[in-house]
Amino acid sequence: QVHLVESGGGLVQAGGSLRLSCAASGSFFSAKTMGWYRQAPGMQRELVASLTGSGITYVADSVKGRFTASRDNAKNTVWLQMSSLKPEDTAVYYCFQDDDLGTLLFGRGTQVTVFS
16 A cells, blocks of 8 residues: 655745755656646646655746756655745645556645645
8 A cells, every 4th residue: 555745844035935845655666657646725636746666856837937846766756946926826735646557646735725
């Protein structure tokens, strides 16, 4: 059974930075696509970034140039480095893992609040 635990969220002023971490349990981590979604109040969950096991990275246009996703397969961990944060980045950020069976597994999320 896979468990995903996010950390690193918080309250930050616009223009600031935060680094989110996601520690994953379970097997075959290095082969799994991992990444981050976010959900703002009243909005649908939005894909922010993903990294395949072979190193292919996707980053949403809304955060490109400001957010960087990375992973360390030896540590079963993925990160989301967020810089130049804007109030519109305020959301709950969820780590996910693609189980390759058509299902995305999510952590419980971590709140990021950006104030101007």
